[in-house]
Amino acid sequence: MFLFKLLLKNAFRHKLRTGLTMVGLVVAICAFGLLRTIVSAWYAGVESSSSTRLVTRSAVSLTFSLPLSYAGRIKAIDGVTGISWSNWFGGIYQEPRNFFPQFAVDPQSYLALYPEYQLTDEEKLAFYRDRKGCVVGKKLADKFGWKLGDVVPIKGTIYPGTWNFTIRGIWTGAEASTDENQLLFHWAYINETLRKRLGNRADTVGVYIVGINEPNNAALISQRIDTAFKNSLAETLTETEKAFQLGFVSMSEAILVAIQAVSFIIVIIIMAVMANTMTMTARERLAEYATLKALGFPPEFVVELLFGESLFIALLGGLLGLLLTLPLASGFGAAVGSLLPRFHVSAGTMALQMGAALIVGLVAAAWPAWKMSRIDIVQGLRHVA
Amino acid sequence: MSDEALICIRGLSKAYTRADQQIPVLLNIDLDVPAGDFVALMGPSGSGKSTLLNLIAGIDKPSSGSIHIGGVDIATLSEGALADWRAANVGFIFQFYNLMPVLTALENVELPLLLTGLSSRQRKQHVQAALEMVMLTDRMDHYPNELSGGQQQRVAIARALVSDPTLIVADEPTGDLDRHTGEEVLSLLDNLNRSLGKTIVMVTHDPKAASRARRMVHLEKGVLVDDAPA
Secondary structure (H helix, E strand, O other): OHHHHHHHHHHOOOHHHHHHHHHHHHHHHHHHHHHHHHHHHHOHHHHOOOOOEEEEEEOOOOOOOEEOOHHHHHHOOOOEEEEEEEEEOOOEOOOHHHOOOEEEEOHHHHHHHOOOEEOOHHHHHHHHHOOOEEEEEHHHHHHHOOOOOOEEEEEOOOOOOEEEEEEEEEEEEOOOOOOOOOEEEEHHHHHHHHHHHOHHHOOEEOEEEEEEOOHHHHHHHHHHHHHHOOOOOOOEEEEEHHHHHHHHHHHOHHHHHHHHHHHHHHHHHHHHHHHHHHHHHHHHOHHHHHHHHHHOOOHHHHHHHHHHHHHHHHHHHHHHHHHHHHHHHHHHHHHHHHHOOOOOOOHHHHHHHHHHHHHHHHHHHHHHHHHHHOOOHHHHHHOOO | OOOOEEEEEEEEEEEEEEOOEEEEEEEEEEEEEEOOOEEEEEOOOOOOHHHHHHHHHOOOOOOEEEEEEOOEEHHHOOHHHHHHHHHHHEEEEOOOOOOOOOOOHHHHHHHHHHHOOOOHHHHHHHHHHHHHHOOOHHHOOOOHHHOOHHHHHHHHHHHHHOOOOOEEEEEOOOOOOOHHHHHHHHHHHHHHHHHHOOEEEEEOOOHHHHOOOOEEEEEEOOEEEEEEEO
8 A cells, every 4th residue: 555655656756757758658559559440440341251251253353354144153053052243333422532332233132142231121122123222331321411312423433424323221230340331232223334335344243242051161162163164264263251351451461561560669669768767767766765775675665666656657648548549549430431441449459558558667667676676775875965 | 792782893894896996994893882872973084984884774784794783693684684674673864864755754754664563553653652752743744845954854763763673873964954953853862862762873073963972983994993982
């Protein structure tokens, strides 16, 4: 009790110094948390992917289409329970900064493979019936203030012209990790238009989404699909949805590694700042520690005093930094919008933040505590004189 | 060893090593201090009087010789045992008071008692009694920077006697005080010695301060040159 009281009083002895150190800690822990959250958000698509879905794309490149005729052949392969397809639309809503993913899909089969997109039966039916209809995720609808019946004009970049979609449904995610930042519309709508304007681009799909009965057989089924189209004009590459998403993430891996490195460098910098503070503090109190030792307090008491003070400052700064991260992440998530659709500070990131604060506190006190526990009492007392 | 002596020093020498060179500070000192005595250690700067005090207080180790205090040869004790011995047997009074600035007068006086098994209530009672002895009960909740130099030294004296130590060591206790306040502090020490029978060893430059002791021991260049009643 006395130890805690003394270290508490010591911690706030130089209010400005402690305050500035704590501000540094708050900023560092907050920045650390935000950067870790950016990395986590980047991998969000991977986390939300299903183990019962495979993605089949062109073996040459994702930018090459596959014939629609493959659908029936894939569905007939042993182990496949469902098949759907989608095309990346890549349109612009009002201006490029309003980016969000849009996919042309086969509504019935697609929604059957994505049960986590929760829509009412009425919404589904309305979507199926309206060739120019679309469904959107709740976060996306909230962001732009859309409601059922609204017409969303999207300027095509891959598919020329302005396309007007009527919102027939707004889905909510079955889980926190479900993406609610997409717009889905009828593949048949663009296919009909393409057939009229660009006949050779009609009846092709970007990727097939393949439902499977047994996740453990994913590799075997993937092999069966790719074997079925071997030596054809459009060979396929089938992988799990997770591997497909990881392929996207790996394109920006260098950036992610840099972000992770910066997040750790920030912690190391604040560790050095904190260690400097604790060393200065210990040096100033040399005579006090010598006095305590002269009175009979063991060296361990001085060690506990310094570690306690350092940990108190570091953990308090860490906690404040963590608390500040939450509103900042929320604001940051809103600012970047659908670029990082699921931007929230995870429990793991919070634990890492407090872990970093704990390590900063321990490392910062290590040297001064060791030094002060070994001070010569006579030399220490002379420090006053 | 004298049977009555509380402190019995024999053949005590101390040398410091500076840049591979041995610098002798104390040379073959023999000294007995009976229980209840009040000794003033005097001598010019560098004579070794503070070193002798530090050795008696158990915060420094001799190069050779023995220091028996209450029958215990403290020169042979380990660091840990010496710390325990100091906590139980020695009260310290320093020139610059050496109070913890973040603790009140009461908390500063309570410090040595934290190393005992006393309950919080018992500790408070002891602290109250010690502060009464130095007439500072009305300032017990004040921090050192809210007290004058004389008051701070009185708090330090209360801290030195609160655990009822066998021995009180005082290093220039009036060195940082004006004459009047110094007199007050010396009167307090005199009172502790006479009324409570505390054994006090005090280092001082000031002959007037030394005259308040019962006995003056003079050191010069590490050698005990004179030992006479004050």
